[in-house]
Amino acid sequence: MDKDLSHIKLPISAAGHHVRHYQGIVPAVLLEGLQEAVETTQVQDAHCDLKAQIERGKLHVTGTVTATVSMNCSRCLVDFERLLEGDVERWYATGVDPNNGSMGELAVTDETVYLEDDLFTLAPLADEELLLHLPMVPLCGEGCKGICAQCGANLNEGPCGCDDGPQDSPFAALKLLKLK
Numbered sequence: 001m002d003k004d005l006s007h008i009k010l011p012i013s014a015a016g017h018h019v020r021h022y023q024g025i026v027p028a029v030l031l032e033g034l035q036e037a038v039e040t041t042q043v044q045d046a047h048c049d050l051k052a053q054i055e056r057g058k059l060h061v062t063g064t065v066t067a068t069v070s071m072n073c074s075r076c077l078v079d080f081e082r083l084l085e086g087d088v089e090r091w092y093a094t095g096v097d098p099n100n101g102s103m104g105e106l107a108v109t110d111e112t113v114y115l116e117d118d119l120f121t122l123a124p125l126a127d128e129e130l131l132l133h134l135p136m137v138p139l140c141g142e143g144c145k146g147i148c149a150q151c152g153a154n155l156n157e158g159p160c161g162c163d164d165g166p167q168d169s170p171f172a173a174l175k176l177l178k179l180k
């Protein structure tokens, strides 16, 4: 069994200079952003392999976070699984962000994350890191053929027998738009 890391609460001010290794899982239920993302239909536990160390007065966290999620293909509408992999490179400090006072979610990968309560926990890190690797347009595969605009058949399973050239019809184009 992989170790559950959800109980880890590291006070940054008391972290010391020795290196900490965090290897284990963050339960899927704690990956709130990933669960709520419109792209995902199912989220599995995240696996973490992280190293944390105080450097220059901040907690430097590096390593990898991975999780398998299910998504609905935007072309063929079939559920598929994908392994999300994040390379972590983050800095944590205690207090309020001196730059803007609020944490810019999109900027957390290359800036310091300020924790007002001084407690570093792994679930938000795993959640945010994995969210960054969620595709904007989920596709079961680069070569997904989608569904037939006329009969709705999944064209990955073979030709449906409809005439070619549905692209010529404005009605077919409209139908395709609606499916997105």
Ligand SMILES: [Zn+2]
Binding pocket: 073, 074, 075, 076, 077, 078, 139, 140, 141, 144, 145, 146
């Ligand atoms: Zn597909």
Ligand SMILES: [Zn+2]
Binding pocket: 148, 149, 150, 151, 152, 153, 160, 161, 162
């Ligand atoms: Zn068809």
